[in-house]
Amino acid sequence: SGLAIHTKHKTHTNNIVALLYLASEQVLISASHDCTVKVWKIKYGDNYAIESCTLQCTISNPFKQWCVSLCLVDSTRVLVGDGGGNVFIFDLNNGKCVAQVKKAHEFAVNHVVAV
Numbered sequence: 001s002g003l004a005i006h007t008k009h010k011t012h013t014n015n016i017v018a019l020l021y022l023a024s025e026q027v028l029i030s031a032s033h034d035c036t037v038k039v040w041k042i043k044y045g046d047n048y049a050i051e052s053c054t055l056q057c058t059i060s061n062p063f064k065q066w067c068v069s070l071c072l073v074d075s076t077r078v079l080v081g082d083g084g085g086n087v088f089i090f091d092l093n094n095g096k097c098v099a100q101v102k103k104a105h106e107f108a109v110n111h112v113v114a115v
Contacts, residue, residue: 012036018070020078027056027092029078031067036060037080039092057095061088063102071112081109 014034021028028040037059045051061067065084073079073089077098080088085105089098 012038014066017066017068020070020072022072022075025075028053029070029072029092031070031080033066033068033083035064035066035082037067037070037078037090039095057092059090059095059097061086062097062100066108068108069110069112071114073114079112079114081112083108085109087112 012030012032012034014032016030016032018031019028026042026044028042029037030040031037039056039059040053041056042050043052061082063082063084063086065082065086067080067082069081071079076092078090078092080090085103085107087101087104087109089100090096091098
C-alpha cells in the first residue's frame with residue numbers, strides 16, 4: 001500500500017545499504033552503516049498487505065565496521081561483507097557469527113555471493 005510500517009523496536013540508526021527478502025520464511029534482512037544487520041519477521045494480512053514487521057534478531061559486526069553487502073548462504077545463514085574488508089557468516093536464528101575471514105580484502109567488501 002506504500003504506507004510506512006511501524007515497529008516496537010528500534011530500526012537502524014544510519015543508512016540501510018542492503019536488503020534481502022526470504023519469501024519462503026517471510027523474513028526481511030537489512031544491513032546498515034550503523035554496523036548491524038537486522039532480521040525482521042513479516043506478517044501478511046489480506047491481499048498480501050503487510051500487517052506487522054517485528055525484529056527477530058540484531059547482528060552486530062564484531063569489528064564495528066559498516067555492513068555493506070548481504071547474501072543468503074541458505075535459509076538459516078547470511079553472508080555479510082563490511083567496510084573494513086571483513087567477511088562473516090551469521091546464523092539468522094540467533095545472530096551468532098559461525099565463520100569469519102578478517103581482512104579478506106584491503107578495502108570494503110561491496111558485494112558477496114554464495115554459490
